[in-house]
Amino acid sequence: MHVRIRIRQIIALVGVIFVVAACGGGPADTSAGSEGPPQRGGSLTVLLSSGFAGSWPSGLDPATNTTGGANLSHMNAIFGGLFKLVADDDGSNARVEPEMAQGYEFADGGKTLKVTIRDGIKFSDGTPYNAEAVAFNWKRDLESTCTCAPRWPLAENGGITTEGDNTVVLKFTQPYAAVINSIVVSNANWIASPTALKKMGEEQFKIKPVGAGPFKVVSNRLSSELRLTRNENYFKDGQPYLDELIIKSVGGDQPAYQAILAGQAHVYEGMVTTPLIEQANGNAQVTVTQQPATSPYLVQLNTSRAPFDNQKAREAIYYATNAEAISKGLFKGAYPAAQTFTGPGGLFHQDTIPGYRTYDPEKAKQLVKELGGLTVNLGTIKQYVAEQVMTALQSQWEEVGIKTTIESHELNALIGNFNSGKWEAMLQTAGAWDPAAGVGVSFRFDSEAPFSGVHDKDLDKLLDDAAATIEPEQRGELYAEAGKLISDKAYAPYILAFAPANIAAKGVHGPGVDTKIPPVLVNTGILWDGVWMSK
Amino acid sequence: MTITEPVTDDAREAAPGVVARLAHSPSLRLIVRRLLAAVPIVLGVSILTFIVLSLIPGDAAQLLLGPEATPEQIATLNRQMGLDQPPVQRYLDWLGGAVTGDLGNSLVSGQPVTSELGARFAVTGELVGLAFVISLGLAVPVALLAAYKPNRLFDRISMFVSITGLAVANYVIALLLVLLFAVQFAFFPAIGFVPISQGLGENLRAMLLPAVSIAFPLFCFYTRFLRGDLVDQLQGEDYIITARAKGIGPWQVLLRHAFRNSSFGLLTVVGLNLGTLIGATVIIEQIFALPGIGQLLLQAINTRDFVVVQACVVVFAVVAVLANLLTDLLYAVLDPRIRYGNS
Numbered sequence: 001m002h003v004r005i006r007i008r009q010i011i012a013l014v015g016v017i018f019v020v021a022a023c024g025g026g027p028a029d030t031s032a033g034s035e036g037p038p039q040r041g042g043s044l045t046v047l048l049s050s051g052f053a054g055s056w057p058s059g060l061d062p063a064t065n066t067t068g069g070a071n072l073s074h075m076n077a078i079f080g081g082l083f084k085l086v087a088d089d090d091g092s093n094a095r096v097e098p099e100m101a102q103g104y105e106f107a108d109g110g111k112t113l114k115v116t117i118r119d120g121i122k123f124s125d126g127t128p129y130n131a132e133a134v135a136f137n138w139k140r141d142l143e144s145t146c147t148c149a150p151r152w153p154l155a156e157n158g159g160i161t162t163e164g165d166n167t168v169v170l171k172f173t174q175p176y177a178a179v180i181n182s183i184v185v186s187n188a189n190w191i192a193s194p195t196a197l198k199k200m201g202e203e204q205f206k207i208k209p210v211g212a213g214p215f216k217v218v219s220n221r222l223s224s225e226l227r228l229t230r231n232e233n234y235f236k237d238g239q240p241y242l243d244e245l246i247i248k249s250v251g252g253d254q255p256a257y258q259a260i261l262a263g264q265a266h267v268y269e270g271m272v273t274t275p276l277i278e279q280a281n282g283n284a285q286v287t288v289t290q291q292p293a294t295s296p297y298l299v300q301l302n303t304s305r306a307p308f309d310n311q312k313a314r315e316a317i318y319y320a321t322n323a324e325a326i327s328k329g330l331f332k333g334a335y336p337a338a339q340t341f342t343g344p345g346g347l348f349h350q351d352t353i354p355g356y357r358t359y360d361p362e363k364a365k366q367l368v369k370e371l372g373g374l375t376v377n378l379g380t381i382k383q384y385v386a387e388q389v390m391t392a393l394q395s396q397w398e399e400v401g402i403k404t405t406i407e408s409h410e411l412n413a414l415i416g417n418f419n420s421g422k423w424e425a426m427l428q429t430a431g432a433w434d435p436a437a438g439v440g441v442s443f444r445f446d447s448e449a450p451f452s453g454v455h456d457k458d459l460d461k462l463l464d465d466a467a468a469t470i471e472p473e474q475r476g477e478l479y480a481e482a483g484k485l486i487s488d489k490a491y492a493p494y495i496l497a498f499a500p501a502n503i504a505a506k507g508v509h510g511p512g513v514d515t516k517i518p519p520v521l522v523n524t525g526i527l528w529d530g531v532w533m534s535k
Numbered sequence: 536m537t538i539t540e541p542v543t544d545d546a547r548e549a550a551p552g553v554v555a556r557l558a559h560s561p562s563l564r565l566i567v568r569r570l571l572a573a574v575p576i577v578l579g580v581s582i583l584t585f586i587v588l589s590l591i592p593g594d595a596a597q598l599l600l601g602p603e604a605t606p607e608q609i610a611t612l613n614r615q616m617g618l619d620q621p622p623v624q625r626y627l628d629w630l631g632g633a634v635t636g637d638l639g640n641s642l643v644s645g646q647p648v649t650s651e652l653g654a655r656f657a658v659t660g661e662l663v664g665l666a667f668v669i670s671l672g673l674a675v676p677v678a679l680l681a682a683y684k685p686n687r688l689f690d691r692i693s694m695f696v697s698i699t700g701l702a703v704a705n706y707v708i709a710l711l712l713v714l715l716f717a718v719q720f721a722f723f724p725a726i727g728f729v730p731i732s733q734g735l736g737e738n739l740r741a742m743l744l745p746a747v748s749i750a751f752p753l754f755c756f757y758t759r760f761l762r763g764d765l766v767d768q769l770q771g772e773d774y775i776i777t778a779r780a781k782g783i784g785p786w787q788v789l790l791r792h793a794f795r796n797s798s799f800g801l802l803t804v805v806g807l808n809l810g811t812l813i814g815a816t817v818i819i820e821q822i823f824a825l826p827g828i829g830q831l832l833l834q835a836i837n838t839r840d841f842v843v844v845q846a847c848v849v850v851f852a853v854v855a856v857l858a859n860l861l862t863d864l865l866y867a868v869l870d871p872r873i874r875y876g877n878s
Contacts, residue, residue: 047726050821050834057643057838066643145608203645221654222644223834224826250726251821254710259824262717262725410837415597 038532043244044508046073046267046526047256051383053270053523054249055223059206061197062190063140068148069185069438069521073269077228077245077528079190080213082115082134083183085433085525091292091345091516094433096184100129100191100212100235102166110175110470117166121235123193124216131162136194138168141187147439150186152179175468177475178436181347185438185520214240214529224249234529241532253384257503261285266508266533270500270523272385274331277501287504292345292518293497295429296338297389299378300444300492302423302453312367313374314490317425318357319364320400321493326392335496340483341441343497345518347434347472348479353487364400375403379417380427382408389495390427418451426453429498433518435479436467445486454491502526507534565863573856580852581633581845585626588841595642595839616642629845638846643838648846651831656850658728659820659827661738663812665746666753671805673750674757681758682765683789693758700755705815709748709822716744726824745823749815753808760804764797765789772796799866806862813851 048054053073058066060074068075082101087094098104102116121129138160141149154160155171162168170179183189196210208217212235215228226247230240248265250256253273257280259265271277280288299317301308308314323337336344339353368374378393380386387408394404409417417423428451432438442463447455459482466478486492502524504513510531511517512524519525596612613619617628632639638648681690700708717725723744729737769775769789778788817829824830828847835843 047824050830055834055837057641057834057840059644206644207646221826222646224824224830248726248824250824251818255713255726255822255824258710258713258718259725262713262721264717264725264727416594419597 038241038509038530039535040238040241040532041243042241042533042535043246044242044267044531044533045246045248045265046269047248047250047259047265048073048269049253049256050223050249050251056226057223059222060209060217060220060226061202061206062137062187062192062209063144064202064206065148065187066146068146068187068190070523072520072523072525073528074226074247075187075190076213076525077215077247078209078213078217079192079211080234080529081184081189081525082117082191083180083189084527085184085517085520086511086527087292087515087517089515091518094292094345094347094518096180104180106177106470108171110177110468111172113170113172113176113179114163115168115170117168118235119166121212122233123196123210123212124231124233125193125196125210126233127193127195129191129193129212130165131168132165133194134168134191135160135162137191138170138188144187146187148185148187150182150188152176152182174464175470177470178434178467181434182437184525185432185434215242215245236529240529242528245528260503260505263505266505267513267526268503269526271503272383272498272500274334277334278332280501280503285506287506287508287514288501289504289512289514289516290334290501291499291524292516293335293343293499294346294433294518294520295439295499295522296341296343296497297386297427297495298338298341298430298444298492299393299495300426300428300430300451300453301490302421302425303491304421304453304455305424307371307374307376308424308453310371311490312371315357316364316367316371316374316400316402317376317397318490318493319360319367320397320402321393321495322359322396323493323495324359325396326389327496330388330392331496331498335498338494338497339487340494341430341444341479341486342433342435343499345433345497345499345516348476350480350483353483355484356487357490357493361400364402368401373401373403375405376425377405377407377423378425378427379407379409379414379423381414382410385498386427393427393495423453427495429522430492433520436463438521441479441482442467445482445491454486456485456489456491459485459491500524508532509534565867566860569856569860569863573853573860576856577849577852581630581849582626584845584848585622585629588844589622591839595841618642629842633849638849639842641835641840641843643835643840643843648843651843652828652846652850655826655828655831657730658825659816659829661731661742662746662749662816662820662825662827663809665742666749666812666815667805669746669750670753670757674754674761675801677754678758678761678765679789679794681762682769682793683785685762685766690762693762697755697759700751701759703752705748705752706818706822708751709745709819712744712748713822726822728823728825728827742825745819745825748819748822749812753812756808757801757804761797761801764800765793768793768796802862802865806859809855809858813854 053070056065056067056071056074058064060071060078062068062075062079081099083096084099085094086097100118100121102118104113104115106113117129117131117134123129152170153173153176155173159171160168190211193210197205207220214231214234216231218227218229220226228245230243234240250259253271253276256268257276260268277288280286299321301314301317303309327333327335327337339356340350342349376397378390380390390406394406397404428444430439430441430444432440435441443449443451445452445454445459446463447457447460462478462482462485466475466482469475469478499519500523502513508514510527512526513531517524594609596609596616596618617625629639636649638652640647641651677693681693684690713725716722724741727741729741731738775788775792778792816827817833820827820829821833828850831843832847835847
């Protein structure tokens with residue numbers, strides 16, 4: 001009976017897919033780039049998936065929220081940023097530029113950083129946005145346990161000080177060249193009004209936070225709807241262009257896509273369902289902007305326990321993994337196979353690593369035989385793309401005799417697994433736009449990191465040196481060495497460099513909406529002050 | 536009568552009579568008895584929920600503090616949230632607050648749960664109410680028409696639609712409805728909620744597709760159920776033969792006799808369907824981005840916000856108990872022979 005009903009449901013679902021396909025529009029027009037000049041006015045609704053960025057249960061105070069890394073849209077709209085990641089319209093030439101900061105300079109061989117704040121900026125409550133406010137926020141941010149908190153090697157005493165009204169000084173225990181890039185991917189970029197915070201108290205502030213960004217909070221229903229209105233105190237004349245920005249949580253890619261087609265929303269950030277992206281690409285009603293990939297999927301292998309404390313077992317996984325087949329079979333080649341920790345959109349990207357072990361089922365079988373068999377428990381987070389890749393890996397590994405069980409975890413169960421140390425293999429994303437920042441290479445490979453399966457002092461030193469080196473070329477060389485070491489020791493086979501797509505209704509333009517910006521973490525930091533709608 | 540008016544002797548004599556009559560009213564006694572019986576049911580549900588939530592792996596403090604949190608930080612937060620207390624103590628603390636209307640604060644947002652539930656209850660209540668009205672409002676006439684002339688064209692079409700509808704999940708219906716009525720024809724919004732305060736028309740426009748998504752499988756089920764029962768009654772029951780022998784017309788036999796009897800069965804399944812409805816709201820509220828209790832429950836489960844989950848489940852339990860009570864009262868209205876509490 002149940003089977004019969006399930007079959008009927010599948011038939012009905014196939015019917016839906018056909019109807020959806022039939023409803024598709026004419027030929028695609030997905031050319032990137034804004035058609036200027038920008039027009040002022042309008043109310044824009046952006047949708048975010050409730051499974052990721054559309055969830056902000058702990059509020060929007062930069063220092064006390066726990067999901068800030070996912071909520072870039074909310075935070076950037078309310079707080080703007082000291083710095084911003086920008087790129088040419090095609091996503092190339094990505095760079096961090098000062099925004100509310102005027103500029104910065106290193107001193108003391110990279111052990112001191114001075115950040116200058118622009119003159120005359122005010123929070124939306126009219127209080128001054130100055131060095132004191134920034135220092136106040138940074139001290140709070142450092143206490144935060146959010147993954148979006150800055151991880152700076154700060155000097156214990158006097159690590160954060162101010163010089164005059166507009167200069168904040170950071171002192172490190174070692175040179176830390178990646179600090180500016182790290183600000184963009186951390187809550188240190190979002191400066192809250194200290195006056196408003198003290199006046200409202202943390203519980204109220206997290207619901208109606210006050211910043212100096214392009215928009216002010218009108219109402220906030222956690223993980224459901226955030227209504228923002230133009231900040232008339234915003235420091236850029238004539239911006240933001242929009243009168244109103246509404247951020248809504250929606251139950252996934254399909255309803256979000258339909259809502260845009262129905263004219264109920266204008267932007268959906270972070271679409272990952274490949275068939276829908278293809279469909280949207282063929283629909284003239286929307287613009288699809290596939291963001292440049294920065295964070296590749298990899299299989300983390302826990303080298304501190306069996307079976308992957310044995311390099312042969314790790315090598316068997318490398319040889320058994322056919323990344324090209326996954327790229328073509330599951331994603332029709334939309335995402336390139338990867339061999340190291342930054343995708344093509346990230347800094348210090350390398351297409352290939354010399355000596356990287358690619359798919360070779362015969363070698364994999366031979367190694368499994370030498371090991372006397374190999375049984376693996378592979379896990380990942382409950383997410384559409386990750387689960388698809390995990391299932392593909394299971395079938396590939398089974399083909400060479402690796403017995404594989406798979407498990408999908410909710411986020412906190414996943415964290416629990418990592419913390420317990422009792423895991424064998426995890427399919428994860430690794431890397432950010434700058435490998436030293438955010439969920440970057442250290443997050444997955446540093447001996448001290450809670451999410452690492454590797455304990456290698458040589459690799460630690462390479463990663464520390466790379467983060468400390470100011471000269472980009474030297475940094476690139478160090479990361480190339482790190483990539484080679486990870487490959488030689490067979491610490492983690494890489495799968496593909498994945499990136500989500502942003503879908504926008506025709507007539508919506510702006511940086512990150514219909515132009516490409518590399519995802520600073522997993523999602524793109526849309527620059528909402530530059531987004532506008534044709535009338 | 537105002538409080539300044541003198542109390543007359545008649546009024547004095549009448550007052551105990553009213554109280555006595557009310558005290559002897561079977562319906563009132565039923566309500567009181569069922570409400571008292573509901574207390575252990577709701578308590579049982581809350582205890583069971585508490586036990587299940589305690590057994591689910593995952594830790595709100597861990598999730599709140601993130602992966603970089605030290606065991607000391609997690610222990611501190613657990614202490615601050617009272618999660619380090621023995622489960623029995625935690626349950627009693629929760630219960631003590633709940634009986635005074637305080638369902639605690641969300642572990643994740645720190646906001647009072649009662650205010651959050653209050654705002655969302657209106658959305659879910661309206662959704663469920665509309666779904667019932669639509670499903671029953673359509674199922675009854677369709678079933679009557681189908682049973683009036685069984686196995687004819689209308690009956691066959693209605694049965695085909697019913698069987699097909701039963702095989703299709705709510706979320707598929709929701710997506711189809713959005714495709715047709717929001718995307719293609721733009722009659723209704725695809726997502727979002729409009730409060731009644733902003734206009735009843737706009738509110739109904741926003742709620743109609745979600746309500747129909749929930750109502751359609753129910754409509755199919757009720758139609759099949761009622762049509763089957765009516766046909767059985769019409770074909771085999773003695774009282775129907777008697778009624779026909781008296782020369783009563785076929786429509787009157789159907790409506791006055793067969794339908795009246797069949798409505799008891801229908802009422803029972805409607806009461807039992809409430810659980811299915813609540814389950815459906817969780818998915819449908821997610822698809823249509825409706826800020827109801829279903830959406831809140833799903834978010835709370837994902838964030839291991841046990842205080843919110845507990846509150847949502849208890850609210851659902853109370854609603855289910857009240858719905859069953861209402862069903863029993865309707866039995867009495869439909870059939871005067873039923874006198875609760877007399878036996």
